Amino acid sequence: MSQVLSLWRRCASVPVVGVRVFSLAFAQKAPYFASIRPRFTVIEPDRAELVIPDRRRVHNHLGTVHAIALCNGLEAAMGALAEATIPPSKRWIPKGMTVSYTAKAQGDITCIAETEPAQWAGDDPDLPVRVRGVDRDGQVVIEGVINLWVTEKKARPAESAAAAGAAR
Template sequence: MPSTLDLYQKTTALPQGKRLFSILFSQKAPYFGSIHLRVREMRPHYAEIAIPKRRSVQNHIGTVHAIAVCNGLEAAMGLLAEATTPKDHRWLPKGMEVEYLAKSTTDLVCTAETTEADWAGAPDVPVTVKATRKDGTVVVQGTIHLWVTPKR
């Protein structure tokens, strides 16, 4: 079975490939489909997705709901983990700490980033995540902690 990164590289080489990959990725964890994510980039140590501001992700005041934003951050983290985790290891999220800094009033871009040094501290790997509005304002930032261990 090809890795998620292999699938991303193959599908994004096609016309509408990022759209196709986004649909396939959303099927892997069906709750990602609820935020209508679009994968923008996936590579070791970095992933980026977009969440369109649609009625289905809005709260009672018309902003993107905090949990929808967290789903986007987790999706970005998952792409990063799939691209960065050694093939003989597995990863599991073990916690998330986030700060809500501003209203999510537009489409959002969710990013996840790590460094080689972060992975050198395995099994506990911190992933820095943030969600940004169209105007560049960071609306949510935090850390998702991964548990990375050898496969048995």
């Protein structure tokens, strides 16, 4: 089990406070995520959800949630999903994001990232993660795909030397 998934499960078992602690810790690991104050609600293999609370700091000139705040939330959800799902022998990095803004984003927005288990098992390094943001009424306000590049981890020099020595 990944460190992120393990920490999530421990924190989520502590009512109210645990989820806040996890969300703050996650945002500290990648400080830009703190700008949206994500509140994670689900982290499990192939799925992650978080809420971007509605506050003036994430608004645009129209008074709705800014497009970049939404993308930030989608990327945070995708990152939690990737960390909770990726096999231990692999690593990931985001390669690109394509999104459509489908409605005005008002109120708290739930950002959702999803994959299928088979996507992580193959050899194709291109891995699309489906993402969407929904408002309190369930209306999709943003949707798209974040493309990951997933490859095998490279052995560290000490690991390579140990493996070479064992092969002799």
